[in-house]
Amino acid sequence: MDPEYFKSHEMSWGTLGTVRPFSNFHSDLDAKEIQTALDKKDAGTLVRILTNRTNAQRQEIAKSFLEITQKDLAAGLKKALAGELETLLLELLMPPLQYEAYRLQQAMVGLGTDEETLLEILCTRSGKKLQEISDAYQQIYKKDLEKELTGETSGDFTKLLLALLNKGEVVGGIRRDIESLSATLNGKKADAGPWIDILTFRDSDHLNKVLMGLELEKGQMINQVLEKRFSGDIQMGLKVLVQCIQSPEVYLAKRLTTTKTPIMQRIMVSHSEEDLLCIRAAYLKLTGTSLYTALQQKQFKGDHLQALLAICRSED
Structure with missing residues (x-):
């Protein structure tokens, strides 16, 4: 690993990420070294540079590479590499919003839908970030993300995904929310509507208090409640959402x-x-x-x- 990386730790104290800004960064020097590595198909050098730079720095490298060589860096990687390493380095080159849009698209493309990847992204990103990702999706794929999600899923699960995509933080009463969720469990068939409305439109501190209160009232863990009262994709969706509220x-x-x-x-x-x-x-x-x-x-x-x-x- 490049020893210069460890010096870069001083640049970003407080971050919870593992990849941090590389000190003594010169995009033109990196671009030239990458050019040589691509010619020699030297995967080790490509890995050392691209994993030791932040995404913003990688974008600068790609820009310098284009200016120096008149060639696209991603195209160069595709030509020089193959398999999972090629895929990984190409993913590292994507700007963050583009990457999240790509992940959503990959979860829906082809036969079948990867519901849990959709949930993972929608449950762990803020409402503001999801709107930015949605805009990126429209720009890249010329398709509306809401319509894509609606076309790939159905029923209450679709309602949950769309609510997550448009999540917000509306002030609610903790006791009132506990009572609303509890009431959905009294009939023969549990009503997912209030769960969707409440779990996607409150902040996490509020929701953790609501979930704890509901567990005390029911004498069961929330996962057990959801497993007993819901089924199929909506059960999985609510369980993932609860896990992400409690600890993403x-x-x-x-x-x-x-x-x-x-x-x-x-x-x-x-x-x-x-x-x-x-x-x-x-x-x-x-x-x-x-x-x-x-x-x-x-x-x-x-x-x-x-x-x-x-x-x-x-x-x-």
Whole structure:
């Protein structure tokens, strides 16, 4: 790993991300070194540079690369690399909003829908950020994200996704919200409407108090309540939303333990500059193994493994 990276820690104290601004950064020098690495198909150098720069710095490198070579950096990576490493480095090159839009599009493209990836993004991003992602989706794919979600899903699950996409923070009474949710569980069929309305339009502190109050009233954990009273996609959606309200980093850590390579990789890229340190801590507490060690125990090899370890950054 580049020793200059460790000096860059002084640049960003307070961040919960693992990838931080690289000190002594010169986009033109990086671009020239990348040009040589692409010619030689030197994957190690590409990994060292692109995982040691923030996304903003990568955008500067791509701009300098275009000015120097008159070629697109992403196209160069596609030509020089293959497989999972190619995919990972191309994902690192995408601007954050474009990347989240891409992840949503990938969750809906082709046969079948990856409902949990849709939930992961919609449940862990703020309303403001989701509107920016929605705008990016429209710009890139020339399609309305709401219409895409509606076309890919149905029923209460669609209502939940659209409410999450347009989430806000409306002031409500804690006792009133507890009573509203409790009332939905009294009939033969539970009504998802109030759950959707309340869980997507209150702040997390308020909602944690509501959920704790409901658990005390029902004498059961919320997950148990949801499993008994709901089924199918809406049950999964409400369970994921509750987990993200209670602890988004624990939810994401659980997702890292159970998902396939593309999803694990995308979570790490998506959160590398925001809160991957929190997710790492939750992963260690959840599994008893650090994420850094777990990556080495999985099927990853060679430069692809080194790239993932560089994003993870260190042992806990």
